[in-house]
Amino acid sequence: MSTRLTPRVRRSSLALIGVAALALLLPVTSASAAALDRSTDSGATSTAADVYMMDNASDIGLQPHNIGSIWQSPDIKVCNTAVECAVSQNPIIGQTNYIFVKLRNPGPYGNPVTEQGELHVYRTTPGGGASWPTDWTEIGWTSVSVAPGVTTVTIPWNGVPGPGHFCLLTRWISANDPMTVEGPDTPQNTRNNNNIAWRNVDSVALAPNGPTEVRPFAIGNVLREPTRNSVVFAQEGAPLRTAGGRLVVDLGPTLFARWVEGGMAGKGIREAGRNQVEIVEPGQASLDNLVLRGNERLTMRLLFTATTPTDKPIAVLVTQVGPDITGKERADLGGVRYDVTVGKRQG
Incomplete structure (x- = not known):
């Protein structure tokens, strides 16, 4: 009979991939330990939370995973108006565009509890080999309460620079739902954290x-x-x-x-x-x-x-x-x- 790992044990085991990875994980884990012992303003308790975004249409929030591409997230969409569009659009230079992001609660390592956190969105030149955080420019962020189910968050995008073609990266930041490990390698960060999603579609x-x-x-x-x-x-x-x-x-x-x-x-x-x-x-x-x-x-x-x-x-x-x-x-x-x-x- 197999034993199912708890969310905290599961995440810790994922992080133990090397000395360098452990060094990155320790400050994140210690910073979140106290937060797990107290309630937040949103009413969330020490019950494990796991909010995630899909890397592709088959992604169910596992971290890490090797299921398909990690840079075609269906949970990130750019629209030229404040009304969510059916299909993601290229941003238009000279006007306010809008980024719609879907946050899913719970993932496989949490329970259906409301969780408070921040959603941050970044851009870079389309392609590969983007170093975190050096090659990424923040577009905007917002504080959000994520109830069980799917929450759609809208972030305005002002001042779109030319030529109007970008890769987008989203990061969910929450004390009760920390990253496992995060370094300079954007693909590895995305693959190992269901808190991160990446969309490179033009x-x-x-x-x-x-x-x-x-x-x-x-x-x-x-x-x-x-x-x-x-x-x-x-x-x-x-x-x-x-x-x-x-x-x-x-x-x-x-x-x-x-x-x-x-x-x-x-x-x-x-x-x-x-x-x-x-x-x-x-x-x-x-x-x-x-x-x-x-x-x-x-x-x-x-x-x-x-x-x-x-x-x-x-x-x-x-x-x-x-x-x-x-x-x-x-x-x-x-x-x-x-x-x-x-x-x-x-x-």
Whole structure:
């Protein structure tokens, strides 16, 4: 007969993944110990609380988990108005946008009790290898009481900077529901804490033979020593070629030079001009052997075009793969899902 771990024992066991991880955990645990012995203003007691956000549609709040992507959270949505939209939208520069976040109570390590805490939302350049907290800029936060069930929190987003394409990160902070372990590696933080959610989804609306849509994509290294990384391309739904689509990566002079130094390694690609590489097979292509120095993050540009309108859903997934803080050599360091639509030509 198996014995079920209590929430506190479960979280402690998750944190014991190394000396460095333990050092990070100790101040969090000691700070929350006193809070677990007293009631809060919201009426929450020492009963274990576990508020969580989903990393993907299959996520039930386990920490850590290896169920699908950790950077396509369905619980984070951007809308251009204060009325929640059906599908997340790209923020519009020059106006107030709104971020809707769903908080779920309870998760697998808590009981159905009302919990008081704070929800914080951050942004960074889309891509992978984002170091916490260095590469993240806070958008806003709010104090919220989360009753059992699903609570939707709205945070206004003012002063959206250009070009209007970002990764979003949400963090639930509560004395009775602490993080397990949190360091500089954003993917590891997200995977190990159901208090954290990450959304990297961008819409790319193209017109047949219309202007090129440009999207930034950053790759980074949270380690102190240099690392070798890949940028991997995949597809969901209809292939990009269904719309006569073309995807070109402008690496810029620094990353292109690093790629050349690395032997111009990759597959499903071909050179397309100064500092540029065309992704010939978006469903199975990669740019490999890209060297990043310690704590470095560099940005490339993705150039999308199409020639033919289509009603079929097209998604291009771009992921950084490389060494992470746990020692894994081919880890998912973050990526972006680009939902591509090609409408009919106007006029």
